[in-house]
Amino acid sequence: MKTVATRRVALTGNEAVALAWKQIRPHVVAAYPITPATQIVERFSQYVADGEVDTEFIPVESEHSALSACVGAAAAGARVLTATASQGLALMHEILYVASGLRLPIVMNVGTRALSAPINIHGDHSDVMGSRDAGWVQMFARTVQEAYDRTILAVRVAERARLPVMVCLDGFTLTHSLEPVEVYPDEAVQAFLGEGPRDGSSLLGEEPITVGPLALPDSYMEFRRALAEAHARALRILEEETEAFHVHFGRDLPALLEPFGMEDAEESVVILGAYADVVEEAVRRWRERGRRLGMVRLVVFRPFPAEELRRVLARTSEVVVLERADTLSGLGGPLAVEVRAALYDLAERPRLTDAIFGLGGRELRDAELDAFLEAGPRGRVVYLGLKEAGDVPEPA
Amino acid sequence: MAARWQALERGPVIPGGSSVAYRTGDWRQERPVLDLERCVHCLFCWLYCPDSAVLVRDGRVVGIDYDHCKGCGICAAVCPPKAGAIHMVPEGEP
Ligand code: SF4
Numbered sequence: 158m159k160t161v162a163t164r165r166v167a168l169t170g171n172e173a174v175a176l177a178w179k180q181i182r183p184h185v186v187a188a189y190p191i192t193p194a195t196q197i198v199e200r201f202s203q204y205v206a207d208g209e210v211d212t213e214f215i216p217v218e219s220e221h222s223a224l225s226a227c228v229g230a231a232a233a234g235a236r237v238l239t240a241t242a243s244q245g246l247a248l249m250h251e252i253l254y255v256a257s258g259l260r261l262p263i264v265m266n267v268g269t270r271a272l273s274a275p276i277n278i279h280g281d282h283s284d285v286m287g288s289r290d291a292g293w294v295q296m297f298a299r300t301v302q303e304a305y306d307r308t309i310l311a312v313r314v315a316e317r318a319r320l321p322v323m324v325c326l327d328g329f330t331l332t333h334s335l336e337p338v339e340v341y342p343d344e345a346v347q348a349f350l351g352e353g354p355r356d357g358s359s360l361l362g363e364e365p366i367t368v369g370p371l372a373l374p375d376s377y378m379e380f381r382r383a384l385a386e387a388h389a390r391a392l393r394i395l396e397e398e399t400e401a402f403h404v405h406f407g408r409d410l411p412a413l414l415e416p417f418g419m420e421d422a423e424e425s426v427v428i429l430g431a432y433a434d435v436v437e438e439a440v441r442r443w444r445e446r447g448r449r450l451g452m453v454r455l456v457v458f459r460p461f462p463a464e465e466l467r468r469v470l471a472r473t474s475e476v477v478v479l480e481r482a483d484t485l486s487g488l489g490g491p492l493a494v495e496v497r498a499a500l501y502d503l504a505e506r507p508r509l510t511d512a513i514f515g516l517g518g519r520e521l522r523d524a525e526l527d528a529f530l531e532a533g534p535r536g537r538v539v540y541l542g543l544k545e546a547g548d549v550p551e552p553a
Numbered sequence: 554m555a556a557r558w559q560a561l562e563r564g565p566v567i568p569g570g571s572s573v574a575y576r577t578g579d580w581r582q583e584r585p586v587l588d589l590e591r592c593v594h595c596l597f598c599w600l601y602c603p604d605s606a607v608l609v610r611d612g613r614v615v616g617i618d619y620d621h622c623k624g625c626g627i628c629a630a631v632c633p634p635k636a637g638a639i640h641m642v643p644e645g646e647p
């Protein structure tokens with residue numbers, strides 16, 4: 158196992174991502190800055206202005222244009238990055254489908270955030286969950302270090318899977334907090350990533366090609382089925398590339414999910430993103446008091462690692478999903494709906510409680526989390542940390 | 554194109570220039586029929602045809618490119634009434 162010489166620097170999530178971008182040396186970045194991912198673009202454009210990276214930087218007038226420019230550049234065979242958040246991601250929505258449908262390996266960092274109305278600039282997962290069916294791989298970072306690592310990893314995953322990849326970092330919680338980060342030398346990143354995706358199948362390849370022709374009822378469905386297959390395969394590619402990352406940089410990242418205390422757990426908490434740290438502390442506290450609680454942090458939401466999750470949750474009788482988005486369906490948030498669906502095939506299904514928390518940047522406090530865990534699972538949907546808390550009625 | 558989904562590894566990427574082989578005339582519901590006896594070669598039809606489907610040689614109308622004519626009927630509409638050299642007939646009828 159090779160271990161590269163790292164440098165330890167204090168960086169915010171946005172700065173760490175911008176640094177990763179500089180080290181990736183993308184051919185093209187097209188972006189329209191939006192809170193809380195603005196600093197990624199700001200910092201990166203500074204690198205470009207200072208001549209530290211020779212990326213073609215395209216400042217555009219909207220996120221719709223940003224992603225459109227990325228689509229064009231990626232179809233031409235360029236290595237392409239962008240970043241956005243919240244309404245910006247919503248404005249990209251139409252083009253998200255174009256990027257995945259054309260199987261373009263674009264990597265996008267999302268500073269995850271609430272959606273209007275009411276206006277709110279703070280973090281939750283409403284924006285990325287709104288894009289969950291758009292055909293992008295979605296990875297969630299837990300720490301600033303992971304946001305940095307996963308941005309680099311995502312480039313290889315995207316190019317091998319021929320799928321666009323989102324690397325999500327919790328808005329403000331990760332984008333704006335300063336953490337010590339182990340940074341790799343530029344050459345090590347470039348050696349890991351190699352030349353880029355140009356492989357003769359792009360617009361600037363050897364042969365003239367048509368990208369994205371008309372596909373009428375006689376063929377559209379086959380393309381969608383092939384896209385689903387690409388996602389199914391992306392899980393294995395993610396595992397392999399995470400291992401390659403480990404071998405190259407010496408850093409052992411969880412590929413699909415990260416269990417904590419699950420060996421003997423009877424109850425488990427499932428979580429996505431940066432609040433895993435808070436939950437892990439709570440799990441530690443409860444375990445010290447003799448409660449067999451465990452945690453599973455999901456790393457990818459798309460493709461959904463249903464099999465792996467089923468395997469790790471099968472022995473627990475209670476599952477609590479803690480999540481920062483809602484589907485407004487009365488059935489809970491998007492994560493709970495999928496976890497529930499994944500568990501449905503088990504002969505003995507654990508009881509599942511969905512706890513929606515932290516919408517619009519509201520903090521999840523230890524005391525609230527403890528009180529919730531103390532009360533025990535309820536097998537329904539609750540809003541955690543809500544003022545004048547009243548639980549929503551159990552779905553019929 | 555109608556491939557099995559397993560063969561679509563790269564997504565919707567096909568050989569370039571494929572539109573040349575695409576016969577948009579397949580979409581036609583009605584077809585313009587040209588009466589060269591009545592044609593005065595004013596070239597209105599040629600000028601107005603949105604699909605460049607009126608074939609002209611040496612400044613004279615010689616026929617219709619049915620591979621690409623979508624049957625919009627504009628040529629028939631702009632053909633001077635006194636000439637009346639184009640009329641539309643439903644596809645499948647002589
Ligand atoms: S019917 Fe329309 S498309 Fe066909 S030749 Fe006339 S004008 Fe052109």
Ligand code: SF4
Nearest residue numbers: 592593595596598632
């Ligand atoms: S518009 Fe009528 S008369 Fe004029 S060139 Fe065409 S067919 Fe002939």
